[in-house]
Amino acid sequence: MSSPSSSPAASYPASTTSSYRSSSPSSRSSDAQASPFQRHAFSRNPSPSPGRGRGHSHAAMESARSPDPFMAASLHQPCWRPTVKAALSNGTMNGHRGYCQEPDVWQQAPVLTGTTQFEPRPDVRNIMITGGAGFIASWVVRHLTLTYPHAYNIVSFDKLDYCSSLNNTRALNDKRNFTFYHGDLTNPSEVLDCMERYHIDTVMHFAAQSHVDLSFGNSYSFTHANVYGTHVLLESAKKARITRFIHVSTDEVYGEVGHGEGELQESSILAPTNPYAASKAAAEMMVHSYHKSFKLPTIIVRSNNVYGPHQYPEKIIPKFICLLNRGRPVVLHGDGSPTRRYLYAADAADAFDTILHKGQTGHVYNVGSTDEISNLELCGKILSAMEIGHDTPEQFRNWVKYTHDRPFNDCRYAVDGSKLRKLGWEQKTTFQEGLQMTVEWYRRFGEQWWGDISHVLTPFPIVSEGEIVPDVEHLVKDDPPTPVERSLAKGISQKGISQKAS
Numbered sequence: 007m008s009s010p011s012s013s014p015a016a017s018y019p020a021s022t023t024s025s026y027r028s029s030s031p032s033s034r035s036s037d038a039q040a041s042p043f044q045r046h047a048f049s050r051n052p053s054p055s056p057g058r059g060r061g062h063s064h065a066a067m068e069s070a071r072s073p074d075p076f077m078a079a080s081l082h083q084p085c086w087r088p089t090v091k092a093a094l095s096n097g098t099m100n101g102h103r104g105y106c107q108e109p110d111v112w113q114q115a116p117v118l119t120g121t122t123q124f125e126p127r128p129d130v131r132n133i134m135i136t137g138g139a140g141f142i143a144s145w146v147v148r149h150l151t152l153t154y155p156h157a158y159n160i161v162s163f164d165k166l167d168y169c170s171s172l173n174n175t176r177a178l179n180d181k182r183n184f185t186f187y188h189g190d191l192t193n194p195s196e197v198l199d200c201m202e203r204y205h206i207d208t209v210m211h212f213a214a215q216s217h218v219d220l221s222f223g224n225s226y227s228f229t230h231a232n233v234y235g236t237h238v239l240l241e242s243a244k245k246a247r248i249t250r251f252i253h254v255s256t257d258e259v260y261g262e263v264g265h266g267e268g269e270l271q272e273s274s275i276l277a278p279t280n281p282y283a284a285s286k287a288a289a290e291m292m293v294h295s296y297h298k299s300f301k302l303p304t305i306i307v308r309s310n311n312v313y314g315p316h317q318y319p320e321k322i323i324p325k326f327i328c329l330l331n332r333g334r335p336v337v338l339h340g341d342g343s344p345t346r347r348y349l350y351a352a353d354a355a356d357a358f359d360t361i362l363h364k365g366q367t368g369h370v371y372n373v374g375s376t377d378e379i380s381n382l383e384l385c386g387k388i389l390s391a392m393e394i395g396h397d398t399p400e401q402f403r404n405w406v407k408y409t410h411d412r413p414f415n416d417c418r419y420a421v422d423g424s425k426l427r428k429l430g431w432e433q434k435t436t437f438q439e440g441l442q443m444t445v446e447w448y449r450r451f452g453e454q455w456w457g458d459i460s461h462v463l464t465p466f467p468i469v470s471e472g473e474i475v476p477d478v479e480h481l482v483k484d485d486p487p488t489p490v491e492r493s494l495a496k497g498i499s500q501k502g503i504s505q506k507a508s
């Protein structure tokens with residue numbers, strides 16, 4: 007019977023409940039001797055897959071192949087596939103800096119993971135984690151790679167979109183049970199190649215277009231990545247006879263839950279209200295159908311908002327911290343009254359570890375936090391954590407401004423997380439602790455981790471030709487919009503969005 011236990015004590019900072027592991031070269035190399043995967047030296051060379059169309063030759067692909075995928079590369083010389091290597095030498099990939107300009111920033115950063123550890127499952131050995139260079143999945147990648155070095159091989163599969171960074175998993179590059187595969191979910195041959203090449207038995211599917219704000223003006227890309235991408239993954243999982251498929255969804259699929267209304271259980275109906283949430287709900291339907299039609303052993307997870315180090319500063323908490331770090335005010339959408347429940351990323355990593363080990367196939371699990379905070383209150387908490395004076399109304403107005411709202415902004419989400427808690431998971435990090443750790447991390451690394459982030463710090467950035475660009479000028483005011491201003495601004499914003507999308 008597996009049981010949760012704590013991994014080595016945290017030391018970053020002293021109060022953290024997440025686990026901190028040194029990223030110093032000496033500690034990184036130590037596991038190379040101990041791993042039973044010596045036989046199956048796990049390659050960090052995800053050799054090219056056919057059909058990618060990024061300029062690599064077939065000969066190069068073939069020469070990079072090895073009969074045993076785990077014996078393909080030297081353990082201590084990260085060897086990226088040609089296209090990735092070439093792109094990185096130019097400093098960019100997919101129009102985005104895969105490695106940031108500061109080559110050693112990752113070495114100075116703590117290696118953050120969750121804290122749970124279970125008896126390894128005998129039916130799990132090679133785990134493909136999609137979106138592994140993004141925020142939540144990189145926590146799970148680090149956690150599973152470092153917590154189960156002798157039991158599991160982890161393959162991080164990511165297309166390296168604008169919000170990702172290889173810095174998120176850079177400290178794992180010399181771990182023999184870690185590899186990175188540069189692939190796109192919407193490319194069936196790459197997905198299947200990854201599964202077959204690395205004998206994948208378990209999939210944890212995080213990759214998605216995840217930013218609600220962008221989905222209002224760029225919704226086709228959300229349907230493409232989140233729905234079609236999930237479909238490709240499911241079809242490939244069926245072909246590759248995957249034995250455990252964990253699909254990461256969101257609490258947003260339920261739609262808004264009015265103030266005072268009860269928490270929603272996993273059996274509640276799905277009623278998404280924005281294109282992002284709708285694409286996630288649609289993806290769930292595909293997962294459900296593959297479970298019913300093909301007996302694919304699936305689990306669906308619907309989580310509250312997650313925050314913490316490694317989150318791209320387009321989301322509210324890191325964005326506001328980065329703005330304040332620059333001495334600039336934050337800008338709230340609407341009047342700042344919508345509430346969200348926030349879960350620290352280490353606790354989220356623990357939730358996924360728990361579900362990987364104890365979740366039952368065919369089931370849905372909510373991951374619920376107890377910290378429900380309005381956007382306005384959040385500003386006060388961030389200002390306090392950053393020790394920026396905001397006690398008087400004048401001080402507060404210096405740092406907190408307002409602009410028009412999203413086309414639709416759910417007032418609240420509220421899931422009942424008791425089903426997961428029955429599996430032994432618990433939320434360990436208070437919001438105050440988690441926020442303090444997050445503030446410290448962004449103070450030290452936020453400006454370097456992803457390269458230049460200026461363009462995402464505007465109130466409503468947009469995506470144009472695969473790049474995030476600043477939005478058009480918005481009216482920013484010292485006071486929340488009046489009801490009349492709200493409805494006027496909503497009309498203007500919707501017109502702006504449809505013009506941008508066309």
Ligand SMILES: NC(=O)c1ccc[n+]([C@@H]2O[C@H](COP(=O)([O-])OP(=O)(O)OC[C@H]3O[C@@H](n4cnc5c(N)ncnc54)[C@H](O)[C@@H]3O)[C@@H](O)[C@H]2O)c1
Pocket residue numbers: 136137138139140141142143163164165166167168169170171189190191192211212213214215216217231235254255256257286308309310311312313317318
């Ligand atoms: N962040 C939250 O608060 C939250 C809350 C609940 C659920 N979720 C869900 O958790 C998952 C991860 O969210 P996140 O905030 O960490 O996301 P993120 O935006 O930080 O990372 C997404 C990752 O997916 C990759 N990706 C996107 N499209 C891809 C494609 N076609 N092929 C391969 N890789 C692709 C990106 O490069 C990126 O690394 C998502 O499914 C999201 O819907 C997030």
